[in-house]
Amino acid sequence: xAKTTQPISMDSYEGQEVNITCSHNNIATNDYITWYQQFPxxxxxxxxxxxxxxxxxxxASLFIPADRKSSTLSLPRVSLSDxxxxxxxxxxxxxxxxARQLTFGSGTQLTVLP
Amino acid sequence: xxxxxxNPRHLVRRRGQEARLRCSPMKGHSHVYWYRQxxxxxxxxxVYLQKENIIDESGMPKERFSAEFPKEGPSxxxxxxxVRGDSAAYFCASSPPMASGREADTQYFGPGTRLTxx
Numbered sequence: 499x500a501k502t503t504q505p506i507s508m509d510s511y512e513g514q515e516v517n518i519t520c521s522h523n524n525i526a527t528n529d530y531i532t533w534y535q536q537f538p539x540x541x542x543x544x545x546x547x548x549x550x551x552x553x554x555x556x557x558a559s560l561f562i563p564a565d566r567k568s569s570t571l572s573l574p575r576v577s578l579s580d581x582x583x584x585x586x587x588x589x590x591x592x593x594x595x596x597a598r599q600l601t602f603g604s605g606t607q608l609t610v611l612p
Numbered sequence: 613x614x615x616x617x618x619n620p621r622h623l624v625r626r627r628g629q630e631a632r633l634r635c636s637p638m639k640g641h642s643h644v645y646w647y648r649q650x651x652x653x654x655x656x657x658x659v660y661l662q663k664e665n666i667i668d669e670s671g672m673p674k675e676r677f678s679a680e681f682p683k684e685g686p687s688x689x690x691x692x693x694x695v696r697g698d699s700a701a702y703f704c705a706s707s708p709p710m711a712s713g714r715e716a717d718t719q720y721f722g723p724g725t726r727l728t729x730x
Binding site: 532534539540541542543544547585599600601602603604605 | 616645653654655656657660668670671703720721723724
């Protein structure tokens with residue numbers, strides 16, 4: 499399982515764009531990159547997933563360079579309710595019989611200030 | 613479509629008692645995962661199950677912990693003779709049956725059960 503490194507914490511202000519970068523130098527060919535968000539006392543919530551280049555959904559964008567050794571989660575115009583811990587995970591694409599555990603690091607505590 | 617359900621949300625046990633945590637996966641999902649989260653830490657994988665089968669229990673403590681996902685009913689994580697160090701949030705996640713091609717399945721998490729051992 500590829501190890502991920504991301505900043506421990508980040509502060510931002512309401513209305514700003516926030517970019518959280520995750521390093522995963524040992525990512526394997528079959529690995530996908532997934533980001534989860536977790537509020538206190540709640541389970542992690544899936545945000546976005548990608549394999550290469552750029553992925554966008556209604557919540558965020560995910561930028562993955564060609565070498566795939568890092569990825570950046572971009573949250574447009576954050577609000578106070580985006581204050582949470584954000585986890586970057588790297589794991590194998592699904593294949594029959596393989597272990598599919600997710601490996602969570604410490605995550606990035608994003609604090610959005612008024 | 614209801615999400616992953618876990619109950620109870622909070623569970624208090626005295627040392628030496630048994631704790632039973634239940635997880636009902638999302639409709640149509642046949643894979644269940646259990647994770648444990650200590651305060652200020654990320655989630656740690658415990659076990660991965662499909663209906664009536666344990667696929668990967670590499671994260672489960674060798675003693676006192678067991679998990680099942682019967683043909684009918686919820687998945688159960690059982691902790692026997694609990695100790696104070698078992699106090700944590702236990703999260704269950706589920707994912708749909710195997711997809712074809714290179715899709716990576718997403719795991720959807722429940723709200724967790726917070727176990728406190730007195």
